[in-house]
Ligand SMILES: Nc1nc2c(ncn2[C@@H]2O[C@H](COP(=O)(O)OP(=O)(O)OP(=O)(O)O)[C@@H](O)[C@H]2O)c(=O)[nH]1
């Protein structure tokens with residue numbers, strides 16, 4: 001019974017075949033054809049873990065103990081015309097202003113120039129959603145008319161009631177700010193919310 005209910009019912013075979021493609025440090029290196037979905041979020045929010053859980057591959061997206069080290073845009077190929085993208089984490093302390101500027105330039109280039117981008121997943125720790133950079137990210141999406149989906153991750157760290165409170169509060173704050181974005185809870189550890197994420201990605205990637 002438990003085994004049955006833990007089974008992923010949604011078709012996620014595309015994500016299981018994800019392969020590393022390229023790390024890009026400037027816009028010229030961004031792959032152009034087909035479509036992609038990017039994962040963004042503050043450093044340590046759980047981006048790499050969410051990607052790895054989605055793709056059933058613990059070593060796909062590298063996790064780093066040094067926040068702010070990854071300043072590249074990492075592309076993972078699902079098939080010849082579909083990709084997932086791991087964006088550099090933001091909001092880390094102790095990073096020189098020059099590096100922050102570099103990050104901002106690369107992110108602006110990515111969000112404004114990457115025509116293959118179909119949607120953005122914005123990952124937030126469910127205990128601390130919507131920090132300044134998260135708002136900036138969502139406002140950029142609104143500005144570039146890019147669909148956004150918020151993943152409130154590490155849900156396993158708080159009780160069910162608190163998870164629901166955070167979900168409803170986040171939805172309300174976005175609505176009040178006129179930001180169009182869907183929101184869900186997620187846990188990379190417990191694999192909860194995976195079906196909902198797969199449904200969103202499948203629709204954006206036309207799977
Ligand atoms: N309990 C729990 N821990 C999580 C979850 N997701 C991530 N973590 C932990 O949070 C820490 C950061 O996760 P990462 O996936 O490396 O975070 P990241 O956003 O990729 O971080 P950067 O690459 O530095 O930007 C790690 O210690 C993970 O094990 C989750 O759903 N539940």
Ligand SMILES: [Mg+2]
Pocket residue numbers: 047048049061062063064
């Ligand atoms: Mg990471």
